[in-house]
Amino acid sequence: MNNPNEKNGSPLAGIFLVLAFVAAAVALIIFLKSSTTRSLDGDGRLRTTADSLVATPALAPDEPASADAPFVVVPDTMMGTDGREVSDAGYEDGYWAGYDDAHLGQERASYDESCTFPTPAERRKYAQNYREGYAEGWQAGIFDREAADRADEHKKMPQ
Secondary structure, X not given: XXXXXXXXXXXXXXXXXXXXXXXXXXXXXXXXXXXXXXXXXXXXXXXXXXXXXXXOOOOOOOOOOOXXXXXXXOOOOOOOOOOOOHHHHHHHHHHHHHHHHHHHOOOOOOOOOOOOOOOHHHHHHHHHHHHHHHHHHHHHHHHHHHHHHHHHHHHHOOO
């Protein structure tokens, strides 16, 4: 007679079944990983392996990589030359330096009439226009600062 509480089959068959299932899952994962050339990037978007190549700096064969290697400092203009006319560049730079200094209430705090123009004549022209621009920027900044101060005072007055 068959007892309903009694299990049919051997315990060895159950172990083989579990091992077969695990082996099939591992094989499927390996197959899927190796069969695709696309992967997800950090944002979850698909990309091909060609898109995921990372650029690395190339050294010449005779150049050893060292911590003492010199590095290039790129000027503020990123290309080393200012594309503006000398007179415009001097005036604009001076104006905004004067305007900012007036808002800070510190005359000549950021005054700097040096430039990267190549010839002495261009540097003199830049400095001359910088001085003119600084003076006008200082006056405009003082005017705007006083107007802002008046506006703040009116806000503070009782109604």
